[in-house]
Amino acid sequence: MNRLEVTDLTVAFGRRRTVAVDRLSFTLGQHERLGIIGQSGSGKSVTGLAMIGLLPENAHVSGSILLNGRELVGAPERELRPLRGDEVSMIFQEPMTALDPTMRVGRQIGEVVALHHRDRRGGIHDEVLDWLGRVGMTDPERVARSFPDELSGGQRQRALVAMALANEPGLVICDEPTTALDVIVQRQILDLLDEQLQGRASLFVSHDLAVVRQVCDRVLVMLQGRVVESGKIDDIIEDPQHPYTRGLVAAARIGNHPRGTRLPTMTDFTEGGRA
Numbered sequence: 001m002n003r004l005e006v007t008d009l010t011v012a013f014g015r016r017r018t019v020a021v022d023r024l025s026f027t028l029g030q031h032e033r034l035g036i037i038g039q040s041g042s043g044k045s046v047t048g049l050a051m052i053g054l055l056p057e058n059a060h061v062s063g064s065i066l067l068n069g070r071e072l073v074g075a076p077e078r079e080l081r082p083l084r085g086d087e088v089s090m091i092f093q094e095p096m097t098a099l100d101p102t103m104r105v106g107r108q109i110g111e112v113v114a115l116h117h118r119d120r121r122g123g124i125h126d127e128v129l130d131w132l133g134r135v136g137m138t139d140p141e142r143v144a145r146s147f148p149d150e151l152s153g154g155q156r157q158r159a160l161v162a163m164a165l166a167n168e169p170g171l172v173i174c175d176e177p178t179t180a181l182d183v184i185v186q187r188q189i190l191d192l193l194d195e196q197l198q199g200r201a202s203l204f205v206s207h208d209l210a211v212v213r214q215v216c217d218r219v220l221v222m223l224q225g226r227v228v229e230s231g232k233i234d235d236i237i238e239d240p241q242h243p244y245t246r247g248l249v250a251a252a253r254i255g256n257h258p259r260g261t262r263l264p265t266m267t268d269f270t271e272g273g274r275a
């Protein structure tokens, strides 16, 4: 059985039903890593949120999302809640907003563990320390006692990885997990994810092809809510078919382009654009 089977997923917002994701279909094997790449507003994050049942209330969703064979579209919150953490979890871009600033990091991770495994309450502190070690914290005791703002950006992201993995979910959604970090820390967190995602399935949302290439096997290229190209990432980099993908590949090849360099946008590939 596939970990995920998405068929004709469409997500529209508001009374005008503005379409953010348009008839998206893909499958994800038990241990596969799929990148979703595209410019801002192409529907990447909305897709990721749909996989964990966290779309906002004004979203109209149709189609099908089977997670381990179970339908998520239309499922009530009481059915979705137990799946989060145990079967699917999410790592967000900005750990400061994903972590509670008023609560010590160890307690936050402990709550996630306790939420799903009340029987393990006795050993929770040890489990938290174990996880902090596994995500590369050199002093787990100190980190567990710290508040989020006492940690570096990289340490906060490591804590989020620990929280996301604490209940050993089979699917992890990563939404731009390294975008807010500087290049060196970005590299370290990608190495950590690469190691910790072994044996799980992952959907990896990013605007950066080079980042996706480091952790994913396959990629979907999204433009205005639709998939314009998909396949093995090395094949796509070698021989991109869609003009938008060609632009992305060219931008990734620039290598050390300065921060803030403009990625190609949709208008570059429509009439009057530069392609």
Ligand SMILES: Nc1ncnc2c1ncn2[C@@H]1O[C@H](COP(=O)(O)OP(=O)(O)OP(=O)(O)O)[C@@H](O)[C@H]1O
Pocket (backbone or CB within 6 Å): 013, 014, 019, 020, 038, 039, 040, 041, 042, 043, 044, 045, 046, 047, 056, 058, 207
């Ligand atoms: N809560 C919402 N209400 C209305 N429209 C929304 C909502 N969330 C997202 N959208 C719209 O859905 C579209 C896709 O957004 P999404 O966040 O998935 O893009 P993205 O590709 O992840 O971009 P970014 O890289 O900037 O995060 C956008 O047009 C966005 O404005």
